[in-house]
Amino acid sequence: MPQAARAVAPQSPILLREQVGSIAVLTLNRPAARNSLSEGLIAELHGALKEIHDDRAVRGVVIAANGPAFSAGHDIKELTARRSDADRGRAYFAEIMNACSAMMQAVVHLPKPVVASVQGIATAAGCQLVASCDLAVASENAAFATPGVDIGLFCSTPMVALSRNVPRKQAMEMLLTGEPISATTAQAIGLINRVVPVGTEREAAIALAQKVALKSAYTVKLGKEAFYRQAEMTLAEAYHYAAEVMTENMMARDAEEGIGAFIEKREPKWQDR
Secondary structure: OOOOOOOOOOOOOOEEEEEEOOEEEEEEOOHHHOOOEOHHHHHHHHHHHHHHHOOOOOOEEEEEEOOOEEEOOEOHHHHHHHHHOOOOOHHHHHHHHHHHHHHHHHHHHOOOOEEEEEOOEEEOHHHHHHHHOOEEEEEOOOEEEOHHHHHOOOOHHHHHHHHOOOOHHHHHHHHHHOOOEEHHHHHHOOOOOEEEOOOOHHHHHHHHHHHHHOOOHHHHHHHHHHHHHHOOOOHHHHHHHHHHHHHHHHOOHHHHHHHHHHHHOOOOOOOOO
């Protein structure tokens, strides 16, 4: 008799999603690959962000990771495997870089706060993901680096998010040396918000997201969009735009309610409009 076929163990999802109250927790789940951002994981993350975008039950997002590393960046083995293509991988490399860039922008464009929960090393595109989030909490064991220069591949796409979060000299030092920085240094230069004891970063990130979730979702959406848009403008353009946003905000029901509640010394009742 032929030997019975062995049962194939089901593979674990590469992205886990959990709802903690009004907070969606997205967990990178490729620990054996140091949560490298493979083509599949980029697509899963982008898809989850699209689903969350208009989900009124979700008022905030936490991006976390399983295993010792938060994310080692792009999946170099996956990229290298395409060197055998007729164009030596050029078309595939462009596809992956553009897909990853679109996913990072989806984090920025999400009308809800996104908080990174960093338990370990975040390098290259992993560091880019942290920088792309609105807020970030890291454990004392976390570290951050853009080490592409060490393997002849400058971290050009991670540079975009990094240079929009930290001062130029600090960004350039990370990009040119490839050396990692500690969580304490990352906080000092503005890459992350808080450093917490090891093992508490996930709960701290959820608590931070929940704090924002208590505010008017309409106001948070308006403010987050305005923050990133004005940052790319000249000073005069930014003030003109911000004045328009504040005028629109003043006409909102939640602004009227919030101001009234402040004057009357009571808790506001948000309607998210």
